[in-house]
Amino acid sequence: MKASFGTSLRTGFPVVLIPVLFWGSSLARDLDRPEPPAHLPPSLPPVLTLPDAIEYAREHSGIVAAARAGTEALEAKLRQAEWTAWPHASVRALLAPMARQYGNPVSGGTDLGEWGVFAYTEVTGTWPLVTFGKISNLKEAARRGVDVGRAREEIARAEAAFRVKRGFHALALAREMAEVIREGRDYLDKARRHLDDLEAADDPSFDPVDRMKMRVYDASVLGRELQATRGAEVARAALRVTLGLDPTDPVDFEAGAPRPVAAPEDLSLEDLVRRALEARPDLLALRRGVRAREAEVAARRAAFFPNLFVAGQFKYGYSNVADPQPSPFANDPFNTYTAGGAVGVEMDLEIGKKLGELREAEAEVERLRAETREAENGVRLEVEKLYREMRDARRMVAAQEDAVAAARGWVIAKTDLYDNDLCDLNDVLAGLVQFFQARMDALQAVHDFNVAVAALERAVGGDLSGGGDGE
Numbered sequence: 001m002k003a004s005f006g007t008s009l010r011t012g013f014p015v016v017l018i019p020v021l022f023w024g025s026s027l028a029r030d031l032d033r034p035e036p037p038a039h040l041p042p043s044l045p046p047v048l049t050l051p052d053a054i055e056y057a058r059e060h061s062g063i064v065a066a067a068r069a070g071t072e073a074l075e076a077k078l079r080q081a082e083w084t085a086w087p088h089a090s091v092r093a094l095l096a097p098m099a100r101q102y103g104n105p106v107s108g109g110t111d112l113g114e115w116g117v118f119a120y121t122e123v124t125g126t127w128p129l130v131t132f133g134k135i136s137n138l139k140e141a142a143r144r145g146v147d148v149g150r151a152r153e154e155i156a157r158a159e160a161a162f163r164v165k166r167g168f169h170a171l172a173l174a175r176e177m178a179e180v181i182r183e184g185r186d187y188l189d190k191a192r193r194h195l196d197d198l199e200a201a202d203d204p205s206f207d208p209v210d211r212m213k214m215r216v217y218d219a220s221v222l223g224r225e226l227q228a229t230r231g232a233e234v235a236r237a238a239l240r241v242t243l244g245l246d247p248t249d250p251v252d253f254e255a256g257a258p259r260p261v262a263a264p265e266d267l268s269l270e271d272l273v274r275r276a277l278e279a280r281p282d283l284l285a286l287r288r289g290v291r292a293r294e295a296e297v298a299a300r301r302a303a304f305f306p307n308l309f310v311a312g313q314f315k316y317g318y319s320n321v322a323d324p325q326p327s328p329f330a331n332d333p334f335n336t337y338t339a340g341g342a343v344g345v346e347m348d349l350e351i352g353k354k355l356g357e358l359r360e361a362e363a364e365v366e367r368l369r370a371e372t373r374e375a376e377n378g379v380r381l382e383v384e385k386l387y388r389e390m391r392d393a394r395r396m397v398a399a400q401e402d403a404v405a406a407a408r409g410w411v412i413a414k415t416d417l418y419d420n421d422l423c424d425l426n427d428v429l430a431g432l433v434q435f436f437q438a439r440m441d442a443l444q445a446v447h448d449f450n451v452a453v454a455a456l457e458r459a460v461g462g463d464l465s466g467g468g469d470g471e
Contacts, residue, residue: 081138099114127311162457267387290368297361305347
């Protein structure tokens with residue numbers, strides 16, 4: 001900003017100027033800056049339950065840390081915006097060798113045989129008085145930006161909680177599949193022992209092809225065992241990563257046998273949609289972003305008005321080898337002490353540029369409003385889809401439980417008949433295959449239901465299980 005300075009003052013006394021204002025403003029910013037958060041993970045128990053893992057992930061997950069850093073950047077921008085309303089000062093100082101200067105403005109000269117020093121200090125400052133809403137709208141936009149950052153943190157926390165739930169359900173599924181495979185192998189071993197007895201007794205009903213069938217089913221069971229073990233290890237590693245730990249950290253998770261989470265059966269689709277539209281953090285972020293852009297538009301409109309400000313200036317120059325000039329009309333930078341202040345007006349006349357910036361800001365507002373409406377429609381469809389998936393998954397859980405009971409009775413009956421030579425091995429293996437499939441399908445149905453509930457909770461932005469963890 002340019003200003004005219006008046007009320008000059010001259011003195012012949014040497015003055016030592018310390019730029020206290022500049023140093024003090026810098027120190028105030030440093031003191032106002034928050035300490036960086038310590039991200040050292042606290043000591044964890046060797047085994048984490050689902051609630052403990054969710055709580056830890058909501059604070060230490062990598063996606064949460066990234067969102068938190070984004071909020072801190074927006075808070076820094078807010079502090080910058082708040083600082084614009086306060087006085088701003090700058091300091092220039094120099095110290096240089098100088099040959100003797102003697103005489104007056106009419107007659108003088110330079111004596112290179114005598115040298116001394118020249119010291120000069122200049123302090124200038126401005127303080128905005130009236131900006132017609134530029135600063136207030138800038139601060140409002142920055143505050144709304146911080147709100148957007150905090151909403152993004154909630155998005156990250158909800159995503160971290162969903163990943164933890166999904167990981168626990170996957171781990172529980174893998175562990176229980178291993179138990180199912182062991183149970184099925186018991187039935188297979190029982191049939192193998194009977195086959196060994198037939199072969200040892202040289203029974204005419206013994207068929208060498210049955211031995212080959214056993215080898216084929218052994219390989220199939222081994223494949224399932226390896227798959228279950230691999231799934232459990234991958235689920236553990238994924239959970240550790242979600243919690244912000246190293247995949248190899250010796251932390252395990254308490255995931256018991258899968259059972260359906262305690263989601264109420266009388267959930268209303270309309271109520272879920274309403275809750276999602278009110279509480280979804282991504283929708284809140286978009287709405288806050290619209291308000292931030294609206295404040296920016298107001299600031300762009302205010303840019304068409306001038307700024308009123310107070311300005312001040314202080315200069316001090318001293319040289320021990322320059323003759324002072326007593327005339328007030330003489331320009332004497334070597335021995336001067338002046339101070340002045342003024343009220344000024346400033347206005348940028350780049351009207352075309354301002355109109356373009358205003359149109360751009362208004363277009364951004366309309367874009368965000370359209371994105372918000374589209375996101376709300378998307379949320380409605382997402383909630384309806386997940387709601388129907390959860391309802392169908394609940395029905396499949398009941399159907400698969402009935403199928404497991406029938407399959408267990410089937411394989412037990414066929415195994416007993418085979419022990420008494422009342423059926424052949426094909427009947428036993430057919431029942432065993434159905435038992436395996438029914439148990440796997442039942443476990444998968446429970447897993448799908450629990451994940452569907454977790455996904456619906458994330459879509460709605462709240463808990464649907466009444467605090468139960470389903471483990």
